[in-house]
Amino acid sequence: MKNSSNKYLSLQKLLVVILQGFKLFVISAIFTDAIIITAAESLPYIPQDAITIDCGSSRNSTAFDLRSWSGDVNSPFFPIQGRNEASIASAVLWSYTLEEDPVPHGTARLSHSEFTYTIPVSTPGPKFIRFHFYSDVYQYLDPSKAVFSVKVGRFTLLSNFSVFLSAHARGRKSIVKEFYVPIEKSIVNITFTPESSVSEAFVLINGIEVVSTPADLYFRDSDDGNHGHVLVGQDSFYYLKNDTSLETMYRINIGGKEVIPAEDTGIFRRWERDDIYLTIPGQSLGAASFISPHKFTAIPDYIAPVSVYETARTMGNDKEMNKKYNLTWEFPVDSGFYYMLRLHFCEILAEINNTGDRCFLIFISNETAELEADVIYWSGGKYVPYFRDYVVAMFGQNGENKLNLSLALEANPDDSLTLYSDAILNGAEIFKLNNSGGSLARPDSDLSPQVPQPTQQHVIQKHVRTTITVTFSGKAFGVLFLFIICLLILRACRKIRKMKNLSGSSEETICADLFHSRTPVSKQSAGVSSLPSDLCRNFSLAEIPAATNNFEDNSIGVGGFGHVYKGMINDGVTMVAVKRLKPRSSQGVQRVPDRDQMNLATSYADCGEEANEPSRVGPFLSSREKT
Ligand SMILES: *[C@@H]1O[C@H](CO)[C@@H](O)[C@H](O)[C@H]1NC(C)=O
Ligand SMILES: *[C@@H]1O[C@H](CO)[C@@H](O)[C@H](O)[C@H]1NC(C)=O
Ligand SMILES: *[C@@H]1O[C@H](CO)[C@@H](O)[C@H](O)[C@H]1NC(C)=O
Ligand SMILES: *[C@@H]1O[C@H](CO)[C@@H](O)[C@H](O)[C@H]1NC(C)=O
Ligand SMILES: *[C@@H]1O[C@H](CO)[C@@H](O)[C@H](O)[C@H]1NC(C)=O
Ligand SMILES: *[C@@H]1O[C@H](CO)[C@@H](O)[C@H](O)[C@H]1NC(C)=O
Ligand SMILES: *[C@@H]1O[C@H](CO)[C@@H](O)[C@H](O)[C@H]1NC(C)=O
Numbered sequence: 001m002k003n004s005s006n007k008y009l010s011l012q013k014l015l016v017v018i019l020q021g022f023k024l025f026v027i028s029a030i031f032t033d034a035i036i037i038t039a040a041e042s043l044p045y046i047p048q049d050a051i052t053i054d055c056g057s058s059r060n061s062t063a064f065d066l067r068s069w070s071g072d073v074n075s076p077f078f079p080i081q082g083r084n085e086a087s088i089a090s091a092v093l094w095s096y097t098l099e100e101d102p103v104p105h106g107t108a109r110l111s112h113s114e115f116t117y118t119i120p121v122s123t124p125g126p127k128f129i130r131f132h133f134y135s136d137v138y139q140y141l142d143p144s145k146a147v148f149s150v151k152v153g154r155f156t157l158l159s160n161f162s163v164f165l166s167a168h169a170r171g172r173k174s175i176v177k178e179f180y181v182p183i184e185k186s187i188v189n190i191t192f193t194p195e196s197s198v199s200e201a202f203v204l205i206n207g208i209e210v211v212s213t214p215a216d217l218y219f220r221d222s223d224d225g226n227h228g229h230v231l232v233g234q235d236s237f238y239y240l241k242n243d244t245s246l247e248t249m250y251r252i253n254i255g256g257k258e259v260i261p262a263e264d265t266g267i268f269r270r271w272e273r274d275d276i277y278l279t280i281p282g283q284s285l286g287a288a289s290f291i292s293p294h295k296f297t298a299i300p301d302y303i304a305p306v307s308v309y310e311t312a313r314t315m316g317n318d319k320e321m322n323k324k325y326n327l328t329w330e331f332p333v334d335s336g337f338y339y340m341l342r343l344h345f346c347e348i349l350a351e352i353n354n355t356g357d358r359c360f361l362i363f364i365s366n367e368t369a370e371l372e373a374d375v376i377y378w379s380g381g382k383y384v385p386y387f388r389d390y391v392v393a394m395f396g397q398n399g400e401n402k403l404n405l406s407l408a409l410e411a412n413p414d415d416s417l418t419l420y421s422d423a424i425l426n427g428a429e430i431f432k433l434n435n436s437g438g439s440l441a442r443p444d445s446d447l448s449p450q451v452p453q454p455t456q457q458h459v460i461q462k463h464v465r466t467t468i469t470v471t472f473s474g475k476a477f478g479v480l481f482l483f484i485i486c487l488l489i490l491r492a493c494r495k496i497r498k499m500k501n502l503s504g505s506s507e508e509t510i511c512a513d514l515f516h517s518r519t520p521v522s523k524q525s526a527g528v529s530s531l532p533s534d535l536c537r538n539f540s541l542a543e544i545p546a547a548t549n550n551f552e553d554n555s556i557g558v559g560g561f562g563h564v565y566k567g568m569i570n571d572g573v574t575m576v577a578v579k580r581l582k583p584r585s586s587q588g589v590q591r592v593p594d595r596d597q598m599n600l601a602t603s604y605a606d607c608g609e610e611a612n613e614p615s616r617v618g619p620f621l622s623s624r625e626k627t
Helices: 002-030 082-086 163-170 375-379 456-471 475-503 520-526 543-547
Strands: 050-054 060-062 068-071 088-091 107-111 115-120 125-134 147-152 155-162 174-183 187-194 203-205 207-212 229-231 236-238 246-253 285-288 311-314 326-334 337-345 360-364 367-373 386-394 402-411 427-433 555-559 562-569 574-581 605-607 615-619 624-626
Touching (some): 050 115, 115 207, 147 174, 155 174, 187 203, 326 427, 337 402, 375 386
Antiparallel strands (some): 125 174, 125 207, 147 187, 285 311, 605 615
């Protein structure tokens, strides 16, 4: 009796491992972009310190994006002394329910008492400090009791912070909190303290990053003269000095696609899409450049990646319509703080050549920030990236916790001041500044007002119960169920392999579409139902020269990675843009440019992936594309 139940258990374990493996496979397929990794030698900035700590793990591991994380068990970052001893390392209880990369989300450090990480860095100066949290069940602890504060030096970064509520408000289990902190010594002490007003509160932390940056990335000395921060609503400049900590609220690649940390300038920032922050979604246009804006003559090249500057949003082609509305984004922020906005500009539109061609207005929080925004005047030329910083006070009149920080662009109403009635913006970053007490935190600051007050108990119970059903109740049934799933997965895998063979493409070409397949079971079991429904097509090597007339006479531009050609596919029915990458250099892995480099709504495929001559195909668009 006992024997057979043991057998069942080990069989069950095996199946769980297989299931988990398949899930990771699917997740990593989603991360394909990340796997095509940036080679360090092409990055504008290489940080002296890029420390990644996988909390609760005893080994060094590699994440899907190929960053390596070092475990904190027995590591110098987490000295076992004083109160640190009371903390424990733990894995997520039902690890096969993980929704994210297991590094660093699969393990955590937990404690009912205070503990401190001591992280040595090579030099003092400002650092990005990122915390990765994954809200789930650890050691059967109630996830809603993960409430704590985090301090670094004299700064309070988080206070009465609930991992569960923050994750719930964002509709996912994982959250990243990013801070930019001036570090005075060659050591970063990060102290986690459970919230005393919550009974049985505990600290939960899955991953910590400490990344150094150029000292002038966001801070300004008051005597350096240029690039002061415009204090919005008051006709003066503000110099954000290195006595202040920042919390990243939003970082947006406007008009473009998400830029993952490995594609940043070397400091691992993530850039989101902008669509969900637009107040009138259908009105404006996403714009993309065929010419790579990498002339960093006005600003250093580590400020933002080229992919941020090569896409933008403009108001539209209808001059009269443009004058009737403000191109507006709204960002919910905590009341009671100052905020720093960094706006990224680059003139990428074919029509605009000179100062005065496009002059527009910028409003921040309904106050005038710029009356004469002229990107070519500021940057000194077309395709030259530039940025401007602003500081704005957000203090609610009626004691609200949340306010909307609005950013609005207005076409110049006076036609004598501009040739085109239009506006442009390429990227935006919004940071919260610590208050005079050194704190960035506000109690329950993460309860988004849009989300109804969570029925927390209900949510947890439901989660626990369904998970238990799968794992423990009715062993025989569970085994049978998992077995069937595995069989179906195996069939799905075979199908995928078959499809791959049929397509005749090289092994390396991975198409998300294959995982989006007609096998409902693989979807269910992996919990992946919302993969991008990109049209996906592989092109054979022969098709590309045929479509582009052997790359002759129809180059329509040159990007940082090679020429772009016009071509015809589908027997001359569909016009496409083909990017022919420069032959690979001998360094091995090379950065493959963004598949959405040209803001292609649907990228047909990576194609012709023969070692020497990779190319990319996308629908041919004029320089503007309606989004
Ligand atoms: C992890 O890597 C660090 C260096 O990055 C090394 O000092 C440490 O010994 C490694 N730990 C293990 C368990 O391999
Ligand atoms: C702030 O900047 C000054 C020089 O501008 C430097 O001496 C000081 O060490 C910096 N402090 C920090 C915390 O980075
Ligand atoms: C912490 O937040 C909880 C609710 O999230 C609240 O009940 C409690 O009073 C807060 N504690 C403090 C000290 O603000
Ligand atoms: C800018 O230059 C392009 C091509 O060089 C031209 O087609 C366009 O008309 C010019 N725009 C203006 C406003 O002169
Ligand atoms: C744009 O916003 C500003 C500031 O809120 C306002 O003064 C202006 O009238 C708006 N323009 C249009 C066309 O709505
Ligand atoms: C912010 O704007 C959104 C959309 O316009 C709105 O739904 C929300 O209620 C606003 N929030 C606040 C705090 O005003
Ligand atoms: C941030 O906190 C520090 C330390 O308390 C303080 O010196 C600094 O003035 C604060 N910054 C702002 C903008 O209030």
